[in-house]
Amino acid sequence: MVGLSWAERIGVPESFALAGLEMDPARLPGGTGWGELAGELRGYLDALVGVDPPADLVSEMAEQLRSWRERLAAARVPERDQPWGHRVDLPARGQALAPHVEMLDRGDDWLEATVVFGRFHLGGHDAVHGGAVALLFDEVLGRFSDTHGRPAARTVSLDVAFRAVTPPERELRLRVWFEREHGRKRQLHGELRDGDVVCAEARALFIVLRPDQG
Numbered sequence: 117m118v119g120l121s122w123a124e125r126i127g128v129p130e131s132f133a134l135a136g137l138e139m140d141p142a143r144l145p146g147g148t149g150w151g152e153l154a155g156e157l158r159g160y161l162d163a164l165v166g167v168d169p170p171a172d173l174v175s176e177m178a179e180q181l182r183s184w185r186e187r188l189a190a191a192r193v194p195e196r197d198q199p200w201g202h203r204v205d206l207p208a209r210g211q212a213l214a215p216h217v218e219m220l221d222r223g224d225d226w227l228e229a230t231v232v233f234g235r236f237h238l239g240g241h242d243a244v245h246g247g248a249v250a251l252l253f254d255e256v257l258g259r260f261s262d263t264h265g266r267p268a269a270r271t272v273s274l275d276v277a278f279r280a281v282t283p284p285e286r287e288l289r290l291r292v293w294f295e296r297e298h299g300r301k302r303q304l305h306g307e308l309r310d311g312d313v314v315c316a317e318a319r320a321l322f323i324v325l326r327p328d329q330g
């Protein structure tokens with residue numbers, strides 16, 4: 117997985133750059149290999165969801181995962197030091213929770229991107245889980261809400277309307293935009309499309325954190 121340039125990232129608060137995140141990836145948590153690991157984990161989860169493996173394979177996988185869990189427990193670090201979700205130089209912040217989003221273009225108050233949900237995000241009957249769609253909106257609207265010099269905010273409300281089934285394993289279009297900013301409140305909207313079909317729409321309210329809430 118190739119690292120993204122600063123300008124290609126989906127709304128990374130500029131303050132993170134001051135925190136040193138433009139540094140050489142080798143010196144960031146997780147190092148140069150973290151993007152590949154996160155991509156492999158994402159691929160593993162998508163593959164696992166799509167199989168009915170024989171019993172010996174299930175046992176072997178469980179044994180290997182147990183072994184990794186035990187090794188990782190010994191290497192636990194405080195949240196601020198973990199690469200998972202903090203590698204804003206990598207797609208999906210270097211984690212496997214959110215779907216893979218790639219920004220196409222953005223202005224001061226709007227952004228367009230593509231997104232592909234994996235089989236891991238299936239709810240059932242070939243539809244992406246509604247919670248995964250809400251996760252996508254919270255992630256992208258939330259990150260975009262904090263850009264262009266705006267101080268950090270938190271989601272206080274997120275309404276998602278599911279207009280049509282969101283298909284997995286297809287490139288979808290995402291558009292998000294600022295609707296209103298007043299005082300500590302930021303209202304953003306989002307729309308997810310499969311071609312001409314609107315799959316989901318979101319309306320979110322973010323509240324800027326006071327200095328003592330950061």
Ligand SMILES: CCCCCCCCCCCCCCCC(=O)SCCNC(=O)CCNC(=O)[C@H](O)C(C)(C)COP(=O)(O)OP(=O)(O)OC[C@H]1O[C@@H](n2cnc3c(N)ncnc32)[C@H](O)[C@@H]1OP(=O)(O)O
Nearest residue numbers: 132135201202204254255258259270271272273321323329
């Ligand atoms: C080096 C490291 C790199 C790290 C790299 C990491 C990258 C990282 C990227 C993260 C990307 C993910 C982005 C996801 C973003 C989340 O998902 S955030 C997590 C989910 N959200 C939360 O946990 C928020 C929980 N709530 C809170 O913490 C508190 O409500 C807040 C946000 C601090 C605000 O509390 P407060 O300051 O007491 O505010 P309060 O006075 O109650 O309300 C302020 C105003 O908002 C209104 N309001 C509050 N709630 C609501 C509501 N639900 N509906 C309507 N109005 C409301 C109030 O009525 C009030 O209005 P006014 O009276 O001023 O007109």
